[in-house]
Amino acid sequence: MKKEYDILIVGYGMLGNLAALLLADMGMSVVVVEKKQATDILVAKSARIDEEILLVLEQLGLIDVVKDLLYPLEGTQIVDKKERVLLEFNQTSRSQFAPLVGFYQPDIQKIIQEKAAAHKNINLFLGYEVETFEQDEAKVDVYISPTGTQNFIALEANFMLVCNGQYSRIADFLKIEIKDYKYHSSVLCVDTVGKKATQVSPNYAQTIYDAEFPVVKMAKGKLHQRWEFQMDKENIEADQTPEKVRRLLAALNPLDLTVESAFVYNFDSKILEKWQEKRVLILGDAAHIMPPYLGMGLSAGIKDVYNLAWKLRLIQKETASLDLLETYQQERQPDVERLIKLNLWIKRLFQSSKFNWIKRFVPIIPKWFLKKKLDLATNLKSGIVGHSKLSGRVVCSPKVANHKGDTVSFNQALEFNFVVLGLDKNPVDALNAASLEYLATVGTQFVQLTPQKKKFVQDGRYTQNLYDKEGKLQAWMKENKGQFLLIRPDRIVYDFCADKTSLNASVKTLGQQLKVSCLFSESFE
Numbered sequence: 001m002k003k004e005y006d007i008l009i010v011g012y013g014m015l016g017n018l019a020a021l022l023l024a025d026m027g028m029s030v031v032v033v034e035k036k037q038a039t040d041i042l043v044a045k046s047a048r049i050d051e052e053i054l055l056v057l058e059q060l061g062l063i064d065v066v067k068d069l070l071y072p073l074e075g076t077q078i079v080d081k082k083e084r085v086l087l088e089f090n091q092t093s094r095s096q097f098a099p100l101v102g103f104y105q106p107d108i109q110k111i112i113q114e115k116a117a118a119h120k121n122i123n124l125f126l127g128y129e130v131e132t133f134e135q136d137e138a139k140v141d142v143y144i145s146p147t148g149t150q151n152f153i154a155l156e157a158n159f160m161l162v163c164n165g166q167y168s169r170i171a172d173f174l175k176i177e178i179k180d181y182k183y184h185s186s187v188l189c190v191d192t193v194g195k196k197a198t199q200v201s202p203n204y205a206q207t208i209y210d211a212e213f214p215v216v217k218m219a220k221g222k223l224h225q226r227w228e229f230q231m232d233k234e235n236i237e238a239d240q241t242p243e244k245v246r247r248l249l250a251a252l253n254p255l256d257l258t259v260e261s262a263f264v265y266n267f268d269s270k271i272l273e274k275w276q277e278k279r280v281l282i283l284g285d286a287a288h289i290m291p292p293y294l295g296m297g298l299s300a301g302i303k304d305v306y307n308l309a310w311k312l313r314l315i316q317k318e319t320a321s322l323d324l325l326e327t328y329q330q331e332r333q334p335d336v337e338r339l340i341k342l343n344l345w346i347k348r349l350f351q352s353s354k355f356n357w358i359k360r361f362v363p364i365i366p367k368w369f370l371k372k373k374l375d376l377a378t379n380l381k382s383g384i385v386g387h388s389k390l391s392g393r394v395v396c397s398p399k400v401a402n403h404k405g406d407t408v409s410f411n412q413a414l415e416f417n418f419v420v421l422g423l424d425k426n427p428v429d430a431l432n433a434a435s436l437e438y439l440a441t442v443g444t445q446f447v448q449l450t451p452q453k454k455k456f457v458q459d460g461r462y463t464q465n466l467y468d469k470e471g472k473l474q475a476w477m478k479e480n481k482g483q484f485l486l487i488r489p490d491r492i493v494y495d496f497c498a499d500k501t502s503l504n505a506s507v508k509t510l511g512q513q514l515k516v517s518c519l520f521s522e523s524f525e
């Protein structure tokens with residue numbers, strides 16, 4: 001008999017793994033199909049992730065387990081061979097975390113794999129390949145077989161998430177056009193480990209400037225380092241020889257390092273024109289690939305997952321229509337395009353004569369002149385967002401105290417639901433009956449943020465009281481002239497509202513944007 005699931009995920013890389021955990025934690029039944037065995041997927045590919053991904057790990061309850069494996073980074077520097085900074089891009093953080101962290105992918109991936117393997121809502125088919133699928137209005141039928149065989153098993157799911165990476169054949173299968181940015185490069189990626197704690201590039205991911213042969217180097221932990229050498233395509237085989245790797249490293253760093261792994265990866269840059277075909281959704285590298293300069297491919301993919309997870313749940317609960325999925329690509333694509341363009345700009349910068357000029361005058365150029373702010377954070381311009389200046393940005397997440405007196409981050413205090421927060425006010429008192437009914441339908445957490453530590457009184461209206469320990473949330477609310485704050489389940493600011501009239505209007509707009517079934521939208525008419 002065919003087994004039925006809410007969600008079928010193709011690919012168990014970091015992306016498929018995190019998608020499974022998020023959806024399973026929301027109560028969905030998930031099946032993951034991966035053509036390799038779990039240990040064969042543990043490859044040191046990505047070396048840095050950004051703060052927003054740490055918020056996802058925090059929400060999944062994983063941050064305490066992984067935090068000692070993360071190495072905080074402030075941003076990216078372009079340096080010359082004498083380690084002089086030619087240009088510095090600093091990123092700002094909105095949470096307890098550094099804006100970027102270096103990490104050794106297999107260590108983190110092993111932890112999230114273990115959590116998924118133990119999850120009661122996740123079923124894993126490792127060593128199985130998705131061969132083909134078909135879909136109708138209600139479901140997707142997927143045919144899988146043990147890798148290399150033709151012994152088909154049929155699975156059925158309400159949605160299929162395609163997370164099978166750069167070499168996915170989904171575009172061919174669904175006849176989706178591809179936008180090609182005409183970027184190709186090969187990168188020799190070397191991971192090293194030092195004998196004692198050293199910092200090869202303290203607190204910054206550094207690119208050593210060379211127009212023909214740039215090298216990225218960064219710390220991924222107290223002992224681990226990553227080196228990425230841009231290679232000539234013709235010499236790929238030769239470049240992987242241990243002697244060549246050692247020679248390349250020796251030319252850059254005198255420290256005694258042991259090479260853990262050395263792989264050559266090919267990079268393209270392209271975006272699929274469509275990321276959704278009815279009940280099939282395409283995520284991460286299967287939907288978009290970017291050049292390697294900023295190292296943001298994995299982070300971008302995980303943001304795809306976060307963007308989709310809550311929408312799938314609303315559709316599953318029948319509190320939003322299938323049309324809501326159209327906002328997935330609408331919201332995510334501009335962000336991905338922005339990153340691709342920034343990467344291509346860095347490439348052009350390397351090929352221009354600007355750095356030679358900076359190199360010549362670096363001793364006399366004031367340091368501040370070479371420092372730039374780089375904002376790579378999510379910034380949704382359309383989709384499910386309200387009208388305030390910060391709508392579409394990720395919520396800030398300082399420390400707060402909950403009613404038990406425990407200190408947690410604001411992110412940790414929130415559930416995977418919509419949130420209505422009142423500044424020193426119970427938001428429930430400000431909402432009219434239609435708004436309350438609608439918010440209950442989509443799943444909402446009501447939070448009263450108090451400037452002083454007040455005794456929590458459970459008044460039967462399900463409001464949670466949080467004490468703003470550092471005063472940062474109040475300051476942020478006041479700066480944005482907000483008495484109330486409406487937050488999406490993926491921690492994106494929906495709207496700041498100055499009073500209860502605008503709060504109710506905002507909830508009404510949210511309902512219209514989510515295209516809820518008429519049963520619930522009627523009360524807004």
Ligand SMILES: Cc1cc2nc3c(=O)[nH]c(=O)nc-3n(C[C@H](O)[C@H](O)[C@H](O)COP(=O)(O)OP(=O)(O)OC[C@H]3O[C@@H](n4cnc5c(N)ncnc54)[C@H](O)[C@@H]3O)c2cc1C
Nearest residue numbers: 011013015035046047048130164165284295296297298299
């Ligand atoms: C050298 C290098 C350095 C990078 N550094 C960074 C970085 O620092 N930061 C960052 O954010 N990004 C970085 N990236 C990009 C990042 O690695 C990718 O964006 C990310 O790994 C994509 O994850 P994924 O889960 O989508 O794909 P993958 O990790 O490729 O996983 C896809 C999985 O799908 C499986 N699969 C494929 N086809 C099928 C099928 N038919 N059936 C079943 N299973 C299938 C594959 O076996 C694989 O396990 C880097 C990439 C490279 C190459």
